[in-house]
Amino acid sequence: MAQSLVYGIDVGTTKIVALAGRVDTRRGWVEVLSMGEAPSNGLKRGVVVDRGAAGESVAAAIEACGVLGGPVSVGIAGSHISSFNTEVTVLNRSRNLTISNRFLKKLEQEARQLDLHEDEQVVHVVPRGYVLDGSEGVKNPVGLAARKITMRAHVVSGAVSSIQNLLHVVEDCGVRVSRVVLEPLASAEACLLDSDRESGVVLVDVGGGTTDIATFLKGALTHTAVIPIGGENFSADLAYGLKIPQHKSEKMKRRYGTVLSGAVDPVAAVKLDDRYYNASFMSQILEYRAREVFELVRESLEKAHVHNLLPGGAILTGGGSLLDGMTDLAEDILGMRARTATPRRVRGEIKPVQKPQYATSVGLLYFSARHGEPGPKVKGAGATSFGSIVEAVRSWFRGG
Numbered sequence: 001m002a003q004s005l006v007y008g009i010d011v012g013t014t015k016i017v018a019l020a021g022r023v024d025t026r027r028g029w030v031e032v033l034s035m036g037e038a039p040s041n042g043l044k045r046g047v048v049v050d051r052g053a054a055g056e057s058v059a060a061a062i063e064a065c066g067v068l069g070g071p072v073s074v075g076i077a078g079s080h081i082s083s084f085n086t087e088v089t090v091l092n093r094s095r096n097l098t099i100s101n102r103f104l105k106k107l108e109q110e111a112r113q114l115d116l117h118e119d120e121q122v123v124h125v126v127p128r129g130y131v132l133d134g135s136e137g138v139k140n141p142v143g144l145a146a147r148k149i150t151m152r153a154h155v156v157s158g159a160v161s162s163i164q165n166l167l168h169v170v171e172d173c174g175v176r177v178s179r180v181v182l183e184p185l186a187s188a189e190a191c192l193l194d195s196d197r198e199s200g201v202v203l204v205d206v207g208g209g210t211t212d213i214a215t216f217l218k219g220a221l222t223h224t225a226v227i228p229i230g231g232e233n234f235s236a237d238l239a240y241g242l243k244i245p246q247h248k249s250e251k252m253k254r255r256y257g258t259v260l261s262g263a264v265d266p267v268a269a270v271k272l273d274d275r276y277y278n279a280s281f282m283s284q285i286l287e288y289r290a291r292e293v294f295e296l297v298r299e300s301l302e303k304a305h306v307h308n309l310l311p312g313g314a315i316l317t318g319g320g321s322l323l324d325g326m327t328d329l330a331e332d333i334l335g336m337r338a339r340t341a342t343p344r345r346v347r348g349e350i351k352p353v354q355k356p357q358y359a360t361s362v363g364l365l366y367f368s369a370r371h372g373e374p375g376p377k378v379k380g381a382g383a384t385s386f387g388s389i390v391e392a393v394r395s396w397f398r399g400g
């Protein structure tokens with residue numbers, strides 16, 4: 001049995017996470033072999049604003065992970081990202097009319113040629129389904145025969161400069177980037193089951209700088225969006241409202257915060273560093289911001305006409321989803337069921353990754369394994385000990 005060694009770096013607004021792991025795509029599990037985390041500097045709302053500071057943060061995470069180089073998948077977000085649905089049609093000129101994987105690659109290449117603004121480039125072409133000689137609803141056309149093939153796809157594009165800045169920051173650390181992955185797509189890989197994608201769900205990753213969404217229906221990606229508001233805004237509002245520094249408001253938020261102000265006793269007080277604060281006032285500030293986030297999510301879903309196609313409801317993840325009451329408020333504003341999700345099917349000894357704030361980084365490993373160009377195969381990995389796999393990762397990163 002062979003499994004893929006894969007590597008990911010989530011360059012988040014509040015933290016950088018570097019992971020090395022192995023994924024069994026057939027059975028659907030990931031084992032995190034090594035993990036490094038560092039506080040993030042030099043990023044704002046998901047994009048690099050200071051190359052030096054961001055580079056140092058990424059280097060610290062890589063060092064903590066203990067791996068020194070190699071092709072990694074890197075997460076991308078930010079309000080420069082846009083996405084749309086499109087279709088391309090190509091005539092099949094092969095003699096037996098059979099559709100090959102190579103032919104599908106050609107369709108994807110075709111979709112990448114779409115007319116974009118010169119400052120933009122395609123990040124993903126995600127096929128949503130195929131039409132073969134007028135027959136709709138084909139998910140996997142390989143091996144089938146057809147003359148005229150239409151691919152329906154969701155295309156994600158981003159600003160060339162923001163993508164370059166992200167690549168520079170990681171490559172400054174001597175690491176080769178094999179691909180950039182839209183963060184909510186990575187998070188979805190970690191948190192959603194195939195049955196979720198089939199029934200129709202929206203994944204909402206509430207991070208520190210951005211809230212990223214991805215919707216799925218009948219197994220296919222239907223819509224993605226990046227909303228430039230995250231947990232840091234909640235803390236900043238609280239700092240402003242309570243007239244305290246942000247590192248204190250961050251503590252207050254995590255310890256006492258809720259977005260359900262109606263459930264808080266109007267005269268209750270909470271204590272931090274020998275001072276008392278009105279709990280109801282605090283929750284009103286947080287609720288106001290949370291309402292804005294979910295209203296923007298709803299608007300985005302409505303604009304994309306997918307709002308009524310999500311019977312599986314909303315699945316919240318990211319560190320911001322840990323704030324008390326977020327799922328209740330999401331249900332209220334989005335008008336659908338909501339729950340939080342953590343990375344699923346994680347094996348091995350590194351358990352901290354089973355938290356919502358690691359959805360993107362774990363998802364990058366799943367994404368790399370599922371979408372090709374993996375690292376070297378570990379032959380007979382099932383019988384190999386944990387330690388020797390870590391050594392294999394390290395020596396491979398060293399090029400040995």
Ligand SMILES: Nc1ncnc2c1ncn2[C@@H]1O[C@H](COP(=O)(O)OP(=O)(O)OP(=O)(O)O)[C@@H](O)[C@H]1O
Pocket residue numbers: 011012013014015016040045046077183206207208209210211230231232235250253254257318319320321322323324356357358
């Ligand atoms: N227990 C908690 N309660 C409330 N909020 C929390 C909690 N733990 C973390 N957060 C918030 O989660 C946010 C960070 O989430 P996450 O780690 O997913 O972001 P990120 O990946 O660094 O950022 P982004 O994805 O936006 O670039 C912070 O704003 C933090 O305040």
Ligand SMILES: [Mg+2]
Pocket residue numbers: 010012013183207208318360
């Ligand atoms: Mg994130």
